[in-house]
Amino acid sequence: MNIPSATAETIAEGARILRAGGLVAFPTETVYGLGGDATQGKTIARIFEAKGRPAFNPLIVHVADRCWVADLAEADDRFEKLARAFWPGPLTLVLRRRAGCPASNLVSAGHDTIAVRMPDHRVALELLRGVGRPLAAPSANASGTVSPTLAAHVAASLGDRIDLIIDGGPCPVGLESAVLDLTQTTAMILRPGVITAEDIARVIGRIDIAREDPAAPKSPGQLASHYAPSLPIRLNATIGAAGEALLGFGATARATLNLSPGGDLKEAAANLFAMLRALDDRGKFTAIAVATIPATGIGIAINDRLERAAAPRL
Ligand code: TXA
Numbered sequence: 236m237n238i239p240s241a242t243a244e245t246i247a248e249g250a251r252i253l254r255a256g257g258l259v260a261f262p263t264e265t266v267y268g269l270g271g272d273a274t275q276g277k278t279i280a281r282i283f284e285a286k287g288r289p290a291f292n293p294l295i296v297h298v299a300d301r302c303w304v305a306d307l308a309e310a311d312d313r314f315e316k317l318a319r320a321f322w323p324g325p326l327t328l329v330l331r332r333r334a335g336c337p338a339s340n341l342v343s344a345g346h347d348t349i350a351v352r353m354p355d356h357r358v359a360l361e362l363l364r365g366v367g368r369p370l371a372a373p374s375a376n377a378s379g380t381v382s383p384t385l386a387a388h389v390a391a392s393l394g395d396r397i398d399l400i401i402d403g404g405p406c407p408v409g410l411e412s413a414v415l416d417l418t419q420t421t422a423m424i425l426r427p428g429v430i431t432a433e434d435i436a437r438v439i440g441r442i443d444i445a446r447e448d449p450a451a452p453k454s455p456g457q458l459a460s461h462y463a464p465s466l467p468i469r470l471n472a473t474i475g476a477a478g479e480a481l482l483g484f485g486a487t488a489r490a491t492l493n494l495s496p497g498g499d500l501k502e503a504a505a506n507l508f509a510m511l512r513a514l515d516d517r518g519k520f521t522a523i524a525v526a527t528i529p530a531t532g533i534g535i536a537i538n539d540r541l542e543r544a545a546a547p548r549l
């Protein structure tokens with residue numbers, strides 16, 4: 236697999252492939268995305284196939300500018316306020332599809348809603364402008380596994396199924412965007428992220444946080460088992476048992492790796508997926524024990540991903 240670094244030339248090549256209906260993995264500030272032209276149904280079907288993603292789980296549509304949303308969705312006042320406050324950035328907004336929306340119905344998994352976001356990454360934005368059309372881009376990993384924060388992670392998981400991977404180095408945020416549903420009277424967080432409920436409430440007032448109903452997830456990304464490494468995960472560990480890797484936070488003693496020795500949640504978020512992958516080694520360990528992460532601010536999103544990683548597998 237060819238994994239060129241991001242340059243003006245490789246981004247232009249990626250844009251050509253995308254316009255022709257191909258699949259290109261590219262960096263965003265959160266995780267690498269597996270991009271395809273959102274307006275080409277066949278391409279979107281290939282994304283689902285490459286990831287092994289269940290057809291009921293809709294995709295986020297990425298835009299280069301807030302004004303691109305006008306064609307796609309019914310944008311209300313809350314959308315305008317939030318996009319102005321947080322875009323480009325790791326906040327995905329779920330809106331009603333507009334009549335005549337050019338995005339394939341497959342990105343919406345048959346619903347009348349569409350999720351949109353403007354990524355805060357130079358490579359992603361240049362690529363979007365080069366294509367000139369919105370790009371559907373789920374995280375560039377096999378469905379149910381840990382999201383990729385390095386180009387090498389994408390290559391390991393999907394390398395033989397896609398046309399190009401553009402290497403833009405490590406993703407600085409490291410956790411997927413927060414997903415906020417704006418289709419109801421009360422805005423609802425479907426997936427927590429580094430933009431927190433408090434940040435959002437400061438801009439639009441009262442919001443709700445989706446409670447888990449594993450039988451009928453509102454956002455299919457909320458399936459209880461997700462983001463799972465191959466080894467079992469044990470949470471709230473203070474010491475590693477024999478054979479376990481210990482993923483520390485702050486002052487954890489004898490950690491195999493530490494998410495943030497200084498106890499910084501932003502740093503821990505950026506390191507989480509790469510460290511889970513590094514420790515996911517059946518040759519060396521029997522399980523991954525993870526130290527307690529404070530459940531405040533960004534820690535809420537980190538704990539959300541860890542709880543899904545630790546949930547019983549399907
Ligand atoms: O940070 C991110 O969001 C990354 C980068 C590449 O942008 N993308 C990402 O995509 O994490 P994905 O497909 O792995 O997760 C998308 C989440 C899923 O939980 C999905 O169910 C939810 O967004 N979603 C997408 N469209 C939706 C819709 N119309 N209604 C409700 N949830 C939706």
Ligand code: MG
Nearest residue numbers: 373374382411
């Ligand atoms: Mg994903």
